[in-house]
Amino acid sequence: MKFFIDTANLDQIKEAQALGVLDGVTTNPSLMAKEGIKGEENILKHYADICNIVDGDVSAEVISTDFAGMVKEGEALAALHPQIVIKLPMIADGVKACKYFSDKGIKTNVTLVFSAGQALLAAKAGATYMSPFIGRLDDISSDGLHLISEIRHIYNNYGFETEILAASVRHTMHIIDCAKIGADVMTGPLSAIKGLLKHPLTESGLAQFLADYNKGN
Numbered sequence: 001m002k003f004f005i006d007t008a009n010l011d012q013i014k015e016a017q018a019l020g021v022l023d024g025v026t027t028n029p030s031l032m033a034k035e036g037i038k039g040e041e042n043i044l045k046h047y048a049d050i051c052n053i054v055d056g057d058v059s060a061e062v063i064s065t066d067f068a069g070m071v072k073e074g075e076a077l078a079a080l081h082p083q084i085v086i087k088l089p090m091i092a093d094g095v096k097a098c099k100y101f102s103d104k105g106i107k108t109n110v111t112l113v114f115s116a117g118q119a120l121l122a123a124k125a126g127a128t129y130m131s132p133f134i135g136r137l138d139d140i141s142s143d144g145l146h147l148i149s150e151i152r153h154i155y156n157n158y159g160f161e162t163e164i165l166a167a168s169v170r171h172t173m174h175i176i177d178c179a180k181i182g183a184d185v186m187t188g189p190l191s192a193i194k195g196l197l198k199h200p201l202t203e204s205g206l207a208q209f210l211a212d213y214n215k216g217n
């Protein structure tokens with residue numbers, strides 16, 4: 001299972017990278033705005049900065065909603081750095097742009113996926129990654145994890161190579177449940193990744209080991 005961090009915050013990306021378990025980064029326009037990154041030039045520079053911190057794929061989202069605009073933006077993003085993955089919205093023009101980029105061998109991430117039918121379309125268009133937003137489904141009393149199971153089943157039926165990127169992960173249990181179902185990737189906040197570390201028996205066990213060592217030295 002690949003671990004992506006879902007942020008545009010460079011310090012958090014550095015911390016996750018230093019932990020040694022980071023496979024990539026996802027961003028979106030809201031996450032960039034949260035870090036105060038505005039204007040095309042600054043946004044492109046920020047993506048390049050992220051690519052220079054991590055070894056893996058970095059999803060950069062287009063803001064155009066028409067095919068021509070997505071292609072223009074996506075080509076500029078792809079030219080920026082070999083680690084950039086073009087993030088495209090799950091709308092008709094996004095599906096067309098996904099097919100366009102996948103035919104050219106450029107990696108894509110189809111985002112804002114909320115149904116199995118949308119996931120099927122993304123795979124048919126050759127998406128590298130397809131991002132179902134599980135937390136946002138849970139927020140409206142729909143079962144985000146059930147959607148991941150449905151998509152896993154469908155993709156396995158046909159051997160689709162598109163990777164299921166469980167997105168909108170909010171907490172540690174989301175990561176564990178996605179791993180049980182067989183999501184290929186998860187993207188979430190640093191807090192959810194670090195949450196995997198925690199167990200009271202690890203903490204008390206280590207404290208005891210150190211106390212016993214110190215008694216004998």
Ligand code: E4P
Binds near residue numbers: 006026133135136167
């Ligand atoms: C995915 O790529 C999105 O950036 C993200 O996971 C959305 O998460 P949110 O629902 O917490 O905003």
